[in-house]
Amino acid sequence: MYEKAFESTKLVTPGGASPANWTQMIFVTPWDAFFCANTWEWARVFRDGTKVAYGVPSGGYTPIPRVGGYAGFYSGNGRVYEAYEIDQLPNPNEVLNPDWAIPYALAPWTNVGAFLDDQNQRYLYQPNANSVRVYDLRTGAILGTITHNTGEYFKSLNWVQHGQVAGICSGSGKVKIMDYLFGLNVVEAGRIDPHRVAAYDSAFQVLVSIGVDNKTRVYCREARPYALSNPVFTPATIYGLKGNIVKVRLTGQEGEPCPGWWVHWELEGGWWSPGDGHGAPAQQFFPLGYLDKYVSKTDKDGYAWNLYFGPDDGETGRTMIRCSVVLS
């Protein structure tokens, strides 16, 4: 789960004659805001939930995210038109795919997002809920398939950076960041809360969604810690009078590493004697040996490292290492 940094108090309520739910949300770089569409209106939405409606959709124009953080418009004739920077209105004078008309069967629709890269001449379409197909925009040839096995269609495919798109599922909130240009693979997996529409904000590398409650939410691309593994010794055999390497791993809900978190280490007594009932007192056995550090930071793979020194007086017994992370 990505870390939620903001939730709006303002509501991005869809307008129009009979309110219809938001169907598209696209980050627009020159606006530093989002183009949002529903059946009745085109609007500019800011991260704090401010909405300004400025236009009315007409038939035949389906908004589609483009390379660089722009909107384009798929029209019924298979052509994708550019949008003007000032107002994101379709510019029917500029066809972005002059060589290959995208057939209607490969067109984007409300719940299955597509993506157009007119710089590198790629078109991304989802043939099923587990893969994204990459087409050559000049010829329509299939260049490859990214298998992501999410099990749900991405409602939107948004530009992240050169060669990368983020697929976002609205039902489950699953996010997959994929390389469509160099590797055709998933480079990062994450999750946000279920929502109505969402977009990748390529200005600050965050994800912004509009929820079913019409609130906007901002998620940083840093995994919120979800699980801390047990400490593991490498190698597994421990010796006294020696620094034994021990590590622990902090991960998010999808198993993704959480770098940069402080892990607190402590040694606990191995066992406790209740006494024998005939005069021997109850006693706590103190930890054996000691730790090199009492706090260490997770590295880029989510591991925090420490050294454990066994007892130097030949004492034997059991001791426990307890690790904890403070979520603040």
Added chain:
Amino acid sequence: MSLWCLRTVAPCLEYIDNKSCYQGQGPPSGYNPQLLTCPTHYNQGNGKLSHFYYDPGADLLRAIIVYSTTYWPSWDVQRLDFSAETGEWVNRDKVLARQVFVGIWGSAWTGKSTMGSFNKLYACMNTGTQINEVDQFTLNPVSGGWSVDPYTWNPKSIFSAAVVNRIDNYLAGVSSWTLDCWKNLGTTPQRFAQLRLPNVLGYLAYESRNYCWIITKDGVICKVDYQIPRWEMISKVQNPGVSATDFAIAFDTRRKQIVVFRSRPDAADGACQHQLEFYYPMVSPARLTEPVPVTSLRAGERVILVAHLIGEAGEGVTPYTVNGELVEPVEGRLVTPFSGTEMNGRVCFQYQAPDQACEETLSLETTVEETI
């Protein structure tokens, strides 16, 4: 770029008030005048704008209004003149005396006229496909005047509003959703580009050899360079809460400002509620969005917060300075106490969080001076 509302004249015109609900003055006989107040009774109603334009020769804004009337023949058409400076209805007495009758044909045959090249008035025919130079008073085509018929062009076109640039041989016309840009009017007209409007057209106004203005049915205002073509700016009429049935726009070439005629339904007592709104195209902030953190909120970390200073249509406004201040009790530190707006109106602030958990409030403010 956005629009600065200079003034609103509301209402900008009146109907003829009969002062009584029957012929004669005061309450009808048989009623005690001390117990009865006659309701307001107008001889005119449902004033419908058919043309609205700026006349640079007279320096007046002129509106052709078609009324429903109680007098014969149940309709009337008058030309109303407004001062381009103040919006004052300068020929009020004449219009209320029904002395500026312009005839019905200019409103029936043509519509949405706008000033164009050589300060002449041009309008599309309602009853035909031509675009004609029209008479400033009757709004009928000038006999022997300039005329084109886009229906003879390729592709065949019919427009409801058009701006005419005879000097460069350009024409930009709208039927409902799309602004078609044509060139080479003198030889073989060629449609070289199209612009899709944000909504159905309300009115089109000529500014210059390069620019024209559109207003949509719902009051979105756009400036267009029709020679490139390209959208130059987008904004909106202000006070969207005031109900409107339609909008018209005219460009005052002398003061370089736009004037919007907001058509409104008659009030419950029958009074006219149409109004004039004067806007100057300039940077005009309408609101400041709330600061939103876009980095992880962690103890000891730098946090970046983003807000936008925007105009009526969400367009960014610049150059302005936005000041930030942490509201007491303060536990961290605001690294950037002020930030200048970028082209899209964005301001960024950096906050240094303390090493312990805390709750903090950032307040933003900007000063906007009235420069007109």
